[in-house]
Amino acid sequence: MSTKFVYVTYIRTTPQKLWDALTKPEFIKQYWFNMTQECDWKVGASWKMLFSDGRIADGGEVLEIDPPRRLVLRWHNEFRPELKAEGDSRCVYDLEQDGDVMKLTITHSSERDNAKLIEAVSGGWPRILSSLKSLLETGKPMPLSHQAPKT
C-alpha cells in the first residue's frame, strides 16, 4: 500500500519556459513560498530545497531527468521531525505539449500508508502550481506564494 497525490494543470507556455520555471532558482523563488532549490540537474545529483534564510527544507536526489519532458526526484523532508521520520518519497514531473498549452502532471508518492509528508505536500502543490501558472501567463506570481509554510 502507499499514499499518492496527483495534480494536473494546463499552462499557456512553451516546454522550455516551463522547464526553466521548474528548475532555475531565479524562477522558483518567485512562485514557491520564496524558497529556492539547489541542484545541477543530472541523474544522481543531490537536490535541496532551501528556505530564504538558508535552512534546508527538503533534500533528495535526481533519479531521472529528460529535459523538457520528465523529472523524477527522491524527496525527503528535513525540517519537520514527523515528516523526516517517514524517509523518502518520490516526486515525478511530467510535461506534455497539448496544442498551445503545456499539461503538467505532478505525482508525489510514498510507499507508506497515510504518509504525513504526502498529506503536507497535498496542501502546498495547488498553491505552488497556481502561482506558477499565474507567473507564466501574466508575468506575476500570486502574492500567497511569498508566505512560507508554517513549521
Add this chain to the structure above:
Amino acid sequence: MSGTKFVYVTYIRTTREKLWEALTKPEFTTRYWAGTSQKSDWKVGSSWGAYTPDGRLWDTGEILAADYPSKLVLTWRNEHFPEMKAEGFTRLTYELEPFEDAIKLTLTHEIEVENSKIIGAVGQGWPAVLASLKSLLETGSPLIATTKWPEGL
C-alpha cells in the same frame, strides 16, 4: 468509507463574486467549459441542466445549497452515457474562500459508488476546465482546447 471522490484546489486572482458568475453564467461557461451552458435559477430546490453548444441536455441535477458567494452544492447526473447515467446522481460542491489577494476554489465531485465511471470521467476533465477558467479570469483569454465541444460527441 465507500464511494469515489475527486477533489481539486486552485487559487485564482479574482473576487468571489466574479468567480461565482464565471461558474454559473453562460456568457462565461461557453468560453472555457467546452462551449457548454448551464441553466438554473440557482435557488435551493431548483433544477439544473448543462447543455451542449448544439442544445442537447448533457447533465442534469438539482441545487442543494446556494450560499452566494461562498458555497454552491448541486446534484449532477450524466444523461448521455448509459453506464454513467446508471450510477445515479453525483454531488458537486464548489467552495470559494478569500485567501490573501486571491480566491481559493475547492471543487469536490463525489458519489457513493465504488470505482465510479462518472467520477473517473469528470476527474479527467476538471483540471483542464479549471485551468482555463483561471486563465480566463486572470488574462482575459481561456485555453483554446477548452473553448470547443469535443468532435464526435
